[in-house]
Amino acid sequence: MRIAPTPLLALATVPLLLSTVQAQDPDAVLANARRWVDTLASPALHGRGYISGGDSLAAELIAAEFDRLGLLPVRGSRFEPFSFTVNTFPDSVKLAVDGRSLRPGVDFLVDPASGSASGHYELVHLSLTDLATPERRAMTMGVATGKAIALHVPATRNADTLALLHDLQEDLLHHGPVLQMASGKLTWGVARQATPFPLLEIAREAWNDSATAIDLRVRNRLRNHNARNVWGLVKGRSSKQLVVLTAHYDHLGRMGPDVLFPGANDNASGVSMLINLAARYAREKPRYDMLFIAFAGEEAGLMGSRWCAVDRAFDLGAVKLLINLDLLGTGEEGITVVNATAQQEVFEAIVASNAATGRLAQVKPRGPACNSDHCPFAERGIPAIFIYTMGGIAAYHDVMDRAETLPLTDYHDVYLTLVDLINGLK
Ligand SMILES: [Zn+2]
Numbered sequence: 001m002r003i004a005p006t007p008l009l010a011l012a013t014v015p016l017l018l019s020t021v022q023a024q025d026p027d028a029v030l031a032n033a034r035r036w037v038d039t040l041a042s043p044a045l046h047g048r049g050y051i052s053g054g055d056s057l058a059a060e061l062i063a064a065e066f067d068r069l070g071l072l073p074v075r076g077s078r079f080e081p082f083s084f085t086v087n088t089f090p091d092s093v094k095l096a097v098d099g100r101s102l103r104p105g106v107d108f109l110v111d112p113a114s115g116s117a118s119g120h121y122e123l124v125h126l127s128l129t130d131l132a133t134p135e136r137r138a139m140t141m142g143v144a145t146g147k148a149i150a151l152h153v154p155a156t157r158n159a160d161t162l163a164l165l166h167d168l169q170e171d172l173l174h175h176g177p178v179l180q181m182a183s184g185k186l187t188w189g190v191a192r193q194a195t196p197f198p199l200l201e202i203a204r205e206a207w208n209d210s211a212t213a214i215d216l217r218v219r220n221r222l223r224n225h226n227a228r229n230v231w232g233l234v235k236g237r238s239s240k241q242l243v244v245l246t247a248h249y250d251h252l253g254r255m256g257p258d259v260l261f262p263g264a265n266d267n268a269s270g271v272s273m274l275i276n277l278a279a280r281y282a283r284e285k286p287r288y289d290m291l292f293i294a295f296a297g298e299e300a301g302l303m304g305s306r307w308c309a310v311d312r313a314f315d316l317g318a319v320k321l322l323i324n325l326d327l328l329g330t331g332e333e334g335i336t337v338v339n340a341t342a343q344q345e346v347f348e349a350i351v352a353s354n355a356a357t358g359r360l361a362q363v364k365p366r367g368p369a370c371n372s373d374h375c376p377f378a379e380r381g382i383p384a385i386f387i388y389t390m391g392g393i394a395a396y397h398d399v400m401d402r403a404e405t406l407p408l409t410d411y412h413d414v415y416l417t418l419v420d421l422i423n424g425l426k
Contacts, residue, residue: 026412029276033411036272037329040249041262041403048263049190049253050088050225055296058249062230062294065275069282071232071292075313080229080293082307086300087113087191087222092256094217095200097208105186105259105399107206110218113191114198117177118217121148125210128154128161131168141175148177148214155183173197177216181207187397188252188261190300194222227296229304231313234281236288241320243422244291246305246373247274248298248326252397264403266396267298269329269411276415277422286422288320295373298326305373309380316377320425321346322384323418324374331410332391334362335417339378339385341367346385346421353420359413364390389414 039045039061046054063078074080093110095102102108124144131137149172154161172178173195182201198218230249247270251263262268271294278292291314297303309316321343340347347365354363369375374384392409395401 029412029415030408032276032279033269033272033408036275037264037268037406037408038403040268040271041264041401041406043260043262047253047261048249048251049261049299050086051090051254051257054253055227055250059228059230059294059296062249062271062275066230066232066278066292069232069275069278071234071278071282074231074233074291078230078232080231080304080308080311080313081226082229082297082304082311083224083226084297084300084303085192085222086225087194087220088253089114089219089256090221091219092217092258094215096215097206097211098213099215102202102206104255107203109182109186109188109201110255111191111195111199111201112189113194114200114218114220115173115194115196116219117197118219119215121177121214121216123148123150123179123211123213125150125152126172127152128165128168137168137171141171144172145175148179148216149175150211151178151180153180153183169199170195173199177214177218179214185398188255189397190252192300194220225297227304229296229308230294232278232292234278234286234290234292236286236290238287239289240318241288242291242314242318243286243288243320243425244293244314244322244377245274245277246293246295246322246324247271248295248304248373250296250298250300250304252299259399261397261399262402264401264406265327265329265393266401267326267328268403269327269406269408270325273325273328273411273415273418277418280419281422287425290422298373302370302373302375306376309376316380316382319377319382319384322374322377322382323421324372324384324386325418326372326386327388328411328414329389329406329408330392331389331414332361332407334360334364334391334410335387335389335414336364336366337385337387338366338369338371339374340365342378343383343385346383349424350417350421353417353424357416357420359417360410362390387414387418
């Protein structure tokens, strides 16, 4: 699939020009991190998602940096293109309950898999008990047709109840818009499919138990999306084995033009670390070849890394270790190493280095989890770990994950930990 080149004019709108920092001392590493997080999470990159070509703009910036650092192309290219279907919201989303407008992103979210609807809808309040039997369900559907449904969700974590609820939601979304109160904080995502009508998640504080009508405007567009992983190679003293560093640069984008998900921690922080490490190893020749990959499409279901593992642009059998970096912006409570149980030796090396230096508050082991881009490789038996920082701000997949409030508490310590780990690989 060919990707249309991004016009230079669009790049010129990115506010912060990245200077040529030679990241070496702690201050320079941190300053470089700050600059990249500020740039990637700025409104000019549109949350690096699916409106206004945000992810493509980010890809261009990272590619230019890899060029500047002198990283070699892979298969003759800086990019690995692929494509997938994604559900997007190109227009402003509007919701008013009984005439009172709710704030998108703060009072409510449109579920990522929502379809379109617009107009005035009377509200029918339903709970699980109203829908418990097929007869009752059929009767209720009749009453609800042409109306919007306020679905009263029971406060439960019971898996069976939640599965039943999900089935009902799907059913109801064939009949009309559905509103429900969010179970916790508003958390967004990316969907690759769409339901016929929208599902609206309402914040607890904005939920009205006895609302009678809504005015709604949601327009979705389910479309094919061309994306690109960005990669670069540094030649080591030996090419027999390969160390791979990865971090996804995509985020959730925008919910309509006016609601931005900046994704500072997730994962501008990890991309900045990828770039800091690329800068270091482009200067000092590493022991093994090192491949740096900034993945696209992670938030849509690990699309970039899944494609990369299938595409096999490099010898998967030669991978000494793959280190995935995602959510590195905090660190008050140290780091977690996902897949530590499968990569015991690697985990112990990190623990030993931390015991000697006392840099991190904690190095916590975690078993396999398919929660980021290491997963498609780990599933194929390739030695892979995923490192994230813990503690600090709780902003995640919401409008609050901003550069301004990202502490980067233990950033330089994590950087040194990674350098120790890479340099210590036998
Ligand atoms: Zn992430």
